[in-house]
Structures are given as C-alpha cells and as structure tokens.
Amino acid sequence: MGLHGGARVDAVSALDDLFGALSDPTRRALLQGLMQNGPDTATRLAADLPLTRQAVVKHLQALVDAGLATSKRDGREVRYTATPEPLAAVLSWLMESSTQWDRRVDRLRHKLQGQGSAAR
Amino acid sequence: MGLHGGARVDAVSALDDLFGALSDPTRRALLQGLMQNGPDTATRLAADLPLTRQAVVKHLQALVDAGLATSKRDGREVRYTATPEPLAAVLSWLMESSTQWDRRVDRLRHKLQGQGSAAR
DNA sequence: CGTATGTGCAACTAAGTGGTTGCACATACC
C-alpha cells in the first residue's frame, strides 16, 4: 500500500524471470518438451538428459517461478505442465522495443530527407 | 568437418546470450536508451544510473557479446550503438514455440471432439 | 507386510555474475 508503480516494478521483475528462465538451453528444451509432448514428471524428463533429477527439478522450478509451467501432484508423482501464456509479455516487450527503434530510424530518415543531403 | 548441426549449436548459444542479455533490467534499459536516443558512451550512460561506469561497461559488453550493440572508438570516447537485429532470432524462437504449442492444443481439441465424451 | 519407485529437503562445491575500487594510459584542451 502506498507504493507507487508497484505494478510496473512487478512487470520488470516478471520480464527478468522470463528472460532469465529462457536464457538456459536446458530450460528452453524442457519447456518445448512439455509444450510438444504434454505434461511430464521430473524423473522421466531427467531420463533423456545428462542431468540429475534434482537438477531438472530446479530448472522446472525456474520455469514455474517465471509462470511458464505449473506442477501438480498426482499420486506419488508430480506432473509439470507448460503454461506458455506469459511468453506474450516477452513478445510485447520485443514488439514495443522494435517499434521504438523503427520510429527512431524513421525520424532520422525524415531528418536526412528534410535536409536533402546524402539521402538517396 | 563431420560435425553435424554446428550451426544449430551456435544458434543455441546465440539464444543463450540474447536471452541472458535481456534478463537484466539495467541491460534492457541501456538497450532501449541506445535505441531511442542514439549512440552514447558508457560514461554518459552511467551518469543517469546508480552504477559505476565500469559496471555499465560490463553491461554494454554483454549487449555487444549478444550482438545487440557495437562499440566504436571516436577520439577519446567510445560510442556504443544499438544493433537490435538479433532480436529477430528471439522473435523466431517465440513464434516457433507458440506455433508448436498451438498445434498441440489443436491436436488435443480434435481428439476430444473425435471421442465426443466429457468435453463441455 | 516388504519392496520398489517417486519426491522432497539439505548440505555442499565450482563456477558465474554484478558490482566495486585503484591505477595506468590515451586523448583533448588551454
């Protein structure tokens, strides 16, 4: 309460977690695996990787922290499910950034054309 | 040279560097600053941040390593310029991933409709 | 019941990261 801009700060840290989660090839592979083949457990996922189950659990937890996956217990196993919706935030940032870039390029082009110099 | 998929491996590490570079809010701010306001030096960029020039240099170097910026010496200063083209690779990964996801969702929907059971 | 399988927790290590400081070196300016 009384904290201005809390939402924006959260959005920033959300992007941190998202980009951070995606910055690791194992995590990207896990996420794509879950997206393509459906929910799976850390034990089975680790079987295909040169990693311990515990290491895979930590990677999956990073995905969960970024909002890109959820875990649900079913009997004695824990099934991880991909929830790629937050990728939309990444996409938003990319689009916004490239828009700003394009606008600047346009401004520069206009300026050059206005001065009628080396523009072809 | 007998090594299959070398390019793909490079693409993987490029994504590592790209996502890694973008996972830090300072680096995202620096990149957007360069994109909006044009090339600038580490010293001037550091003036607006609660960071040492050296820290800013390291962040800028991370951007350079990811291919998102270049540095060019001009007299006694070094000007950093945004080169956001590699962001296209990030965009590609996102689009490809969400496409795979969508296809899987479609397959599941088809399957459920085909069985015509508990789908509501 | 007993055994096998899956998970959770904790400790630990090695390496990476973000940041600082101090100082040397190069370039501009009077």
Next chain:
DNA sequence: GGTATGTGCAACCACTTAGTTGCACATACG
C-alpha cells in the same frame, strides 16, 4: 607542456547459479 577527461585493465568481493550427493519420506504394488 600541463591538466582534465575518457577509457582499459586487474584485483577483489558478495551473491547467485548449476550441479552434485545423501538420505528421509510417501505412495504404489506384489
């Protein structure tokens, strides 16, 4: 020439990360 400004390099620190191992606990199954 001398001074100010900008950069580069290296050491150092605190903290995080990726990974391991060991073991306890819970659930399925004969």
